[in-house]
Structures are given as C-alpha cells and as structure tokens.
Amino acid sequence: MPDPMHFDGMADLYDRARPPYPDALWERLRALGVLGPGTRVVELGAGSGLATAPLVAAGARVTAVEPGPALADLLRRRVPETTVLVGTAESVPLDDAAFDLAVVATAVHWLDLDVVLPRLHRALVPGGHLAVWRHVFGDPAAAPTPFRERVAGIVRARGDVPPRPGPTEVDTAGWVARLTAGGWFALRAVEELRWSVGLDAEQVRDLFTTFSEWSAEEADAAGRAVLDLGGRVTEHYLTPLLVLGRAEVPDR
C-alpha cells in the first residue's frame, strides 16, 4: 500500500516537478459559480499549494488541511494568505457551516470518505459545494506514444501488484458513485479536461519520482527512455473534475 507521507519526504521536488492544473479547470469552477472573490474554501490534502495558490488568486479565502509537516511549511511560505491546519482530513477540527466550497485536488484516493464526507457536509454551508479533481498522468483516450509504451513496459516489469482499494484514477463513474454514497452530496457537473505538456528527461525523472507507486529506479528508467527517444516527449494528461452540491437532507 503506498505511503500517504511519501510526498512529505520530497516537498521541494514535489512542488517543482508536478505540473499546474489547467486554466480550463479554474474557468469551469468560476462558470459554475462555485469559486470567486470571497469564497470560503476548505482544501483537503493541499500539499505544497499547487491548487491553493490559484484558489487564492481567484479571490478565495482558503483554509488548507495538510498532514505532512514539510509540505505544510512550504505551503505557508508559498501561499502566506492561507490558514494551514496540520493534520488529516479525517481528524483536523473544522468549524460547522464555515465554508462555501470544499476542494480535494489529487488527494481523494488518500481519504477515508466514510469519515470525510459527513465531516464536509457539516463544515459546508447549505448550498455549498465539493469539487474533486486529480491529474491522471497518461490519458487512456490518447493515441499510444513510444514513450507511453516504454512506461507500460516499466509498469509491467513490476509483476502483480495488489490494486489499491476503491475506483481507479480513470474510473470517473466509480468516483461519482463513491462521492455520492451516503447521500451527503449530489452530483452537479462532471468534466474531463484533456491537456498536453512537453517534458525533457530530467523533468520526467523528477515527475515520476513524485508518484507514490514508482520506485527511484523506475523513475530513472523513465528518464532514460526520454533520452532514448530524442530527449523530449509530449505527454497527454487528463484531469477529471467532479463538482457536487451539499445535499440539504442526507438521504440515509
């Protein structure tokens, strides 16, 4: 089972290597009317602030929950306007009806949703929203590239690894079912944002080192694959975005 503290041991690398979220995501949240100046946001698993900084830039007042002390420290320095609570989404104290929007960016698979969804329901105001998104590094709908074939070879060489519990990262319908279970939240919108990025060998090695299921040797092998393929690759990524509304009366 991957270690949720994996990222805290590499806070600076994480911050440098992970790509930003696409502009279309922020535009979509604004267009849905869930993000704007003065929006009170609670962000769970904020990491180094890759989502926090654009939320603050959009005018939101953000309370960020992050269990990793090194990441929390970096987040405080990077986005000083943010209130940072060091702790887990399952246990950190949150005031009742204190937030308009809860955000979970590339962190939902780390959370115990049986605990977190009722907590968020309590922490949000009536009419509040939950926005969940993540990076999928390798869009399954994109045509396979020589680099992706090399990546698939590295993953295959691991042999049988027990799957993580819960839906896979590309199972958007599975995540909708998981996030609406218990009746705390109802689906309002789903978007699948597709985007591409050019990466050199060092950027690939750094990025793949941040993946919790990748070893350092495998990340090195991915970097070497880029060198074999001419020193630069275009990667096609996917960002599923789910926006849910707080249910007035949980259907339990």
Ligand SMILES: C[S@@+](CC[C@H](N)C(=O)[O-])C[C@H]1O[C@@H](n2cnc3c(N)ncnc32)[C@H](O)[C@@H]1O
């Ligand atoms: C892949 S990182 C995403 C960080 C950031 N949201 C981003 O978009 O870059 C996952 C984050 O979830 C945090 N995390 C892991 N378990 C958690 C928990 N139980 N409650 C809150 N955050 C958690 C990790 O410390 C890490 O910062």
